[in-house]
């Protein structure tokens with residue numbers, strides 16, 4: 154293919170728009186990983202077949218998009234531009250939609266969103282509470298384009314920011330826009346991006362070398378999928394951001410470090426890079442200027458610590474990804490010992506918008522006032538993966554400074570099944586659990602850190618009152634023990650001690666002195682570890698200890714797990730009122746511990762019970778109780 | 781035969797030591813483990829020290845020095861799946877087939893792996909069979925998977 158010019162870019166955009174106007178509507182089927190797992194591709198194929206059979210191919214087109222965000226309700230389809238959203242699609246629904254909606258013009262009520270409040274149907278996506286309060290900058294193209302077609306991205310204004318930057322701006326003007334925007338890194342640390350770029354530029358100048366530029370798509374936080382969704386839905390936004398960044402800092406070569414567990418994201422990224430090269434948007438003399446830049450991919454092989462900046466640089470050299478001392482910064486000595494800028498996927502995806510709309514515009518969104526210093530606020534929006542015990546799970550993008558309560562109760566639709574919200578886990582293994590009574594806290598970099606957690610990369614895991622906070626702390630510590638690289642003693646040994654204490658507590662063998670020991674060791678690990686894995690590792694334990702001390706005490710003193718989770722401290726029983734003797738649980742019990750005649754009350758033999766909880770999972774009448 | 785494959789993988793990455801991890805990933809998917817002879821061969825052809833290759837092969841969870849099964853079952857033990865009951869699935873697997881993390885069935889059909897987050901937390905608990913993801917899994921889901929022949933499993 155031939156290289157395109159700036160004029161071509163405009164033409165492609167116009168052409169793409171007029172193509173879509175030729176159709177009566179576009180049928181946007183979500184093909185993010187969640188929906189694909191729910192058979193979205195089968196739905197798409199059936200839809201295409203149905204349109205063909207009914208000779209509607211020239212009126213409607215089907216587009217498989219990236220993640221729409223409303224993952225819990227997938228597979229889903231948006232009829233665009235009118236905006237009707239269909240949810241929980243099954244194969245049979247395809248012909249109903251085609252016949253009733255497309256042919257007869259009557260949207261299908263039964264497949265629309267049901268409001269949990271008044272059980273009415275909401276036809277339009279924009280009126281659904283989940284979408285209403287979101288503000289899309291990073292996810293500006295989500296669910297609206299085919300991520301595998303570069304023309305679709307260009308049709309929505311894509312690569313215009315790069316064209317503008319290269320033809321009308323000097324590198325330091327770009328840097329100034331980024332600095333004015335106040336944007337801070339979205340990978341967890343929240344370091345101001347402009348300052349990072351500036352120090353890299355000055356170290357490169359000192360040594361007179363071209364710096365490198367890297368995108369961190371390792372996403373090791375277990376319970377978060379923002380970066381995956383961004384790459385799957387809109388890979389070109391990341392590529393364009395990186396190209397603009399490269400121009401600003403003078404890089405000629407860039408890398409994306411992406412984890413192996415994300416095959417779909419990897420495939421889409423590969424295709425996108427190739428398409429950008431074909432158009433000459435990556436490669437030599439981009440838009441006939443003197444600027445040349447290309448991107449290559451490195452695949453991670455499954456290690457949380459390799460997402461840390463110095464470890465990631467080593468991993469990219471084909472070596473084991475372990476952290477190094479931080480007195481040398483990667484902006485001075487990163488990949489191959491050269492100055493390197495590392496930013497997160499989401500940070501890069503923001504850059505084109507900052508250049509297009511200006512740093513000032515961006516700085517007004519979010520919380521605090523960043524006009525003097527980026528440290529004085531959190532500008533822009535943040536993408537969160539909202540999951541756990543919540544009605545509307547999925548991906549949301551909100552302005553910084555919004556409260557947790559708004560995210561959980563308004564956008565997320567609250568905790569289902571009549572349960573109470575107990576805590577929200579933020580920041581993954583480096584973060585902590587924020588208790589329900591602090592949900593009025595604004596979500597930004599600094600507030601959550603003050604509360605003993607962290608905003609982190611954007612995982613929000615809502616937990617209801619059936620979750621045990623000691624068990625959650627133990628979960629994270631176990632994870633971190635496994636993931637610690639072992640290079641420094643406080644993290645390697647200290648975490649094992651915390652793990653042992655928490656195991657003791659959850660097994661009912663804890664002692665009152667354990668609580669003090671937990672805090673002491675945590676402080677040492679925090680202060681003496683080499684990298685931030687160790688530096689923040691005690692947070693899950695410390696935050697639960699701070700907000701849920703009573704629960705720890707119940708385990709230690711009363712030998713009870715109030716939430717009914719810790720096996721050594723609970724008992725399963727069958728309730729007289731609810732059991733109708735249906736006979737399902739004895740069939741599933743792996744230990745043959747349940748007996749009882751049909752239609753009569755069943756009982757559990759406690760000496761045989763291994764507390765696997767399967768009976769509770771299979772009982773349709775909520776008859777199995779934990780105490 | 782083996783040498784041809786190994787050489788073509790080395791060639792794919794231009795023998796560039798920076799891509800040692802990628803080479804090992806390709807070797808792992810080709811042979812389902814990292815054979816000792818292959819480490820020797822890569823080292824000889826690329827000059828990457830054997831110690832470094834072994835260090836990589838043992839540090840990353842994606843690699844194994846022992847043969848893995850033809851199919852890989854991954855049970856997500858990421859935070860969301862954990863709170864949503866992933867451990868129940870694991871326990872029942874262990875009870876039913878005696879498999880725990882990283883282990884392979886005797887017939888070399890299945891390997892079980894724990895994985896921290898497959899990135900579809902909205903569907904928790906999640907398991908995967910090779911590249912297909914199965915959401916809202918129950919203990920019975922895996923038993924069903926193991927019981928049927930793989931070709932019949934309706935995953936797409």
Ligand SMILES: Cc1cc2nc3c(=O)[nH]c(=O)nc-3n(C[C@H](O)[C@H](O)[C@H](O)COP(=O)(O)O)c2cc1C
Pocket residue numbers: 337338339340341342343344346369370371372373374457458459460461462463495496497498500610684685686
């Ligand atoms: C143990 C550990 C794991 C990390 N994992 C990631 C990750 O998966 N993705 C990421 O973007 N940043 C991760 N980080 C943060 C990076 O070190 C780095 O700060 C970030 O990629 C910089 O980009 P940003 O400024 O755009 O946020 C991790 C840090 C630590 C200490």
Ligand code: SF4
Pocket residue numbers: 458476636637638639640641642644645682683684685686687688
């Ligand atoms: S703090 Fe932990 S993960 Fe980081 S270098 Fe030390 S041992 Fe490794």
Ligand code: FES
Pocket residue numbers: 375376377856857858859860861862896897898899900901902904905906
């Ligand atoms: S925690 Fe299991 S998919 Fe994310």
